[in-house]
Amino acid sequence: MVNFLSVAHVVTLIAVAAASPLARHQSDPSPSGFNSNTNASPALKAALTGAASYNDRQAILFTEPPDATNITFTFINNTVTDGTGGTIALSTVNNFPALIGTEVAMAVGFVNPCGLNVPHSHPRANEFLTVIQGKLVAGLVLELNDGGSGHVVGQPAPVNGPVPQVNVTLSNYTGMLFPQGETHFQFNPTCEPALFAAAFDSSDPGRTQIARNFFSNMPDDMLITAMGSDLEVLDAKRIARFRDNIPTSFAVIMEEFDSAGDSQGYLSQEDRAQF
Template sequence: MSVFKFTLLSALAVAAVDTVRADSASLVTSLKTATNEVAKVNLLQDSDYVFDFFNASTGIASGSGGHAVAASVSNFPALVGQGVAMTVGFLEPCGMNTPHTHPRATEILYAVNGTLTSGTIGENGSRFVFNTISPGQATVFPMGSVHYQANEGCAPMTFVSAFNYEDPGTLSMAQRYLGLPPDVVAASLGNLGVEDVVGIEAALPDNFALGRDECLQRCGLTRGPQPSTQRQPRVAGNALPPPAASAASGTPRSSAVSPRTPVRTLTCDDEL
């Protein structure tokens, strides 16, 4: 396939997804302002009540360790006012859905065809909860708790998660925490060093990552490079210090700045 054809097809695919999102947003707005449930039903087509997890174009999160498809109010308008949402996850061998939280919903997860391990921590003072979930078993993650799931097997596995709110939200812990101002993160970690923090953040894999070394070795897998596209966008308030910004763009870092040197907050006029 020529570069021109590939570029054209990519552009058409992006345009199609944007159209779907715009149509869904418009329908969601109409459903939320409908006067009653009968009016909502009349706004929907029969096919609007069906969501295809195997052929979704939106609601997808992915990485080297697998991917998940989420059906929520943003891409499944029939959920407006229903108080439920669902995600289907596909974990590769040794894949991990890295630590995250759902700020607006409790999750119940069902293991379909493989065994996974899960860990959960709630609010300050609560203990760590660890479980092994076999096929046919389920576990619960309370709203707002930090939790993860890991496929400890050498074959792909699938899980299904249901939520008690139509817009549960997901907050990936590592990406969001390391997306705070680097000097704040450095101080909260015992003054690790701003440039150390920047280096760690730059290497973060996307939320579906390859998991523990023991599993990789047992299954004969190697970690290798992983996509890192879900990092927190930078604005003036959480901007990288100038040397780190230069290093991120490929410019050699100045040796005049110590990793523990306090950094200034960049203004909107500074280039990142």
């Protein structure tokens, strides 16, 4: 059974992000996605993993009451370079050991104008994302699984083509659920930065980059076949270029070119006016 996020978890975690205005984060030059006093030592992780009871856990986390350092986490924006798509500061068991045993994690994302949080999925968690400031277009690719695949004698042939997708424009304090393992993305269509907070029902949600993972497969013949075996669409040379240039997480929607080779914006001024 899929365990979706509890209301208490979501409200608490989103409040953490909402407490700090975007303007302050945008000017912070720190290269770190979390505060430097977060204790992520291997010893603390090992102690919490082996804690037999909640009293044992308290004794490990609160060695000097009222100090609450081990259960606090500060999200810091590191998007300080113009022309970058954005960044995510993520708290998981990897950098915040207090989450061990809680089945919850949290992310705060800063999406610059025209920034794209590229298509990805979380293999071990459902995500509930809420926009705190600005606007984002969010997309979710639906799952098509009728219980079988391939060509079966006596059954209708599979239908090629794109899988259906749902989209929504999220504005301030509007949230969207992204089910565990499903492909999704967020895109900032405006000229202003956006901020979101996202809660996960796993302390180790993971992140799978769809394009990067796909083009990491080898040999090239396998990729070419999976893409329809049309060498005019994809060949070894193009595959090599893709592998070297696919973004790790965020990207900026670039300008496209019309049939005459003239540059034109991905979103026109009229398009932007909608948002």
